[in-house]
Amino acid sequence: MWKPDREGAIPLYRQIADHLQEMIVHGEYPPGSPLPSERKLAELYGVNRSTVVLAYAELRSLGLVESRPGSKTQVSSSWTQADSRTPEWHRYAENGGFLPNLPFLRRIRDALALDGTIIDFASGKLSTDLSPIREINDIMHGCSYHPDNGSDVSQGFPPLREALADFLERYRGIRTTASSILITSGSQQSLYLISQCLLSPGDAIAVETPSFTRSLSMFQSAGLRIYPLPMDENGVRPEGIRKLYSRYRIKMLFVNPNFQNPTGTLLQADRRKLLLDTASELGLPIVEDDPLSLTAYNTDYPPPIKAEDASSSTLYIGSFSKIAAAGLRIGWIVAPKSVIARLADARRQMDMGFSVIPQQIAAAFIESPLFQPHMERLRGQLQLKLDTLVEALHRHMGGLVQFSVPQGGMHLWCKVVPEIHDGKFLDEALKRGVAFVPGSLYGAESGYMRLTYARPQVGQIEEGVIKLAEALRAVVE
Template identity: 45%
Template sequence: MDWKPNRADKKPIYKQIADYIEQGISSGIFPPDRLLPSERALANELQVNRSTVSAAYEWLESLGIVERKKGSGTRVSTDIWGISHKRIPNWGRYVEDGSFLPNLPLVQRIRTETQKNDLINLASGELTPSLFPAEQFKKIFAEQLFTGHLGYDHPQGNEVLRETIASHVREYKNIETSSSSILITSGAQQALYLIVQCLLKPGDAVAIEDPSYCFSLPVFQSAGLRTYFLPVDKHGMNPDDLLSLHKKHRIRMVFLNPEHHNPTGTVLSLERRKKVLELSAEFGIPIIEDDPYSLTTFDGRIHPPLKSMDDAGNILYISSLSKIAASGLRIGWVIGPPKVIQRLADAKQQVDFGHSIFPQWIANEFLASSHFHTHIAMLQKKLEQQRDVLISSLADQLGSQVDFFIPKGGIHLWCKLNRPMNEHHLLEEAMKRGVAFVPGSILGSKKGYVRFTFGREESRFIREGVSRFAEAFKSIQSVPK
């Protein structure tokens, strides 16, 4: 037997052995009319423990591929091909072997639990339905007549909407651009995916903030990228850390969320923004600026995006309507050099043949109307109120047992637990009591933090949610890590 298991592979050895035997059955190396090697013989041949071979055979037996009989050995299942001589695929192995990695199990669990109606959701990064511009959308449907065509649209998205977005970012964010430099995407998430897939290759080094929403995304691992972390303090990430990382690892791309950062709520200082741009220009490092929250600033003051100060074309700017209007609308956009936008548009065409015309039409009418400014003013006021409810509730319920940075915009609050605690255990206890949050370790390398979202629930539910969280916290505060 020439084959040997690869001990450097992350896949368990018993599964490597099971895969080898399964492939051998398919290719005829192990024919159905003969016994498979005994556990002892195969263990000696492969230089592994007998228990490892036994685990491989048990795995194959659970899939119906082999039959095991005490005293008679292990043989290929007599019914492996079925009555019609057709074999059922091993879907479990296909699911495991796919190159696109699944979300972390805990992320999947939180998303499943937050679908329950009786659970208070302080986890999901979206707005509560009462903050959606539902009435404005109704007026658009009632007053405007859809006159667009129903075929495939421009690869970069509807041109009228792209012109409207160009005007929008010029008015609200002082970004000068044109429709040829804009790609409409299915939210910011698709924009990130397209950038990673089209502009980077396996082995490239990228820098992300720590903590960061990007920390939880498997898209970087699926693409085979090496990720390095930029610690975030109360003024955002430190450009000196980026310089240090680049000298060691030749950073190919940087992903930043400068305004009301998710999850910490911090704002990257103007001084640091300028330094990041200087480093980008000096070393030719592209910066991906993710800006979902700048229009939620509670005092109405919008800090200059990196893109508004970008004279060299080093910034790819991502934004969307998901966090300021309706997440289900799935309208996002990327602004960048035309050559890059055309490359991303080509990839998007391969994935979905372009964006649906109806949400683009609604988005255009909404952004171009007076309703938009009115909605943003309401949103800023309501989110500030909900933030204040969360802050006062935490102070009342937990006092000095927690610390937190008070954000001036966005929808998240980053909370430090002042007692050693297993935050996953805390989440389980909290969900038993009917409230969900995001453990900090999902979003960063540090333990002992949690993220609360104050945009997803009404004020009365935020108060009750914090009360339930406090009960869970106090119930396990003495439990060791």
């Protein structure tokens, strides 16, 4: 990013004015568009606010920017030649079906991006030390790129699909073949493809509540009507499906049965069976999102619904992002051939598939002897972080929070006992250098928080909880 040169002969305010002028002239800030506030620019360039005030004054004198009292500085709408108009970009940006992402998420993201020292219980990401960095680098350095490997792979690189078919049988008990697998750029794209290609605007779907997907604007952007599937500490309660189906003509069920995001719950075996039986009796598709099952701490891997589904009712979604290398951005969908063909065809219109290189690396990694030891280490480390978090919560927030301890995954779901305002609690926490995600983002009632313990270092966890306790006290008082 551009920064003014503090050693140079040109005064800082001039450098900033020149840089802004260049951005305006080259169209980054079109005529009529707002410019950053003085405070924000000062922060960005690491200068005093008075320097920015001078820079803006300079640009005003050139007729490039204008500011009215009490309002923001903006690019003059008249600075270009008289017979030339700029498209009304703000109007164009309001088009299309995509709703903006939620403000809570933006606030958290912005805070984390600005301040690297925040203790991060918000991101669903592995900490660096849990990522198989050496393994991925070793594999990448042994990979060989060839352009014909990457030609026409809108369904995904065939050797990765073969490797995944073996992987799914071995680790998940799912018997499938490469032709029934679509490689995606992560679970987000899997859900996007399903909601855009297999459903139409106005269709009704049922989604676990609370649920990770409630935090996505994706379903709303696709024009879907969303009905809640109630949950308790044993996962989703399938009894209500039949009523939802007959009342709202539900078209699809979205579930995340293993160490659910955000609640950490594991769907119990009898419910799993009832869910599948009900869906297959109604001819109702289940989208089973299963990114975390391989993290099970002390138990066997919980079986997926897909493995027991003889009626082809389940679309199974998985990903490497939460268990191995988020930077590869590899996910997959397992579905009947006709569904896969449809999704792969639609994808040609979206992005024609993506680079083969991360797919080669992922295939080599799951087939290598490095994968199993990585997973064992990961399970152990996540359990250690969870234990540390639980102990710290008991010590510093005993009586203030209530939770069940998950058996795998990376999410601890906490009820906050005192009555609070979610947004204020989050603000106080961010101010003290700790981030979490308010439960309301997932469709829960107010007063819950998701503490995700994969990202902070073990040594930061207790400190993070202490800060949380302080923040909570600050809003309660």
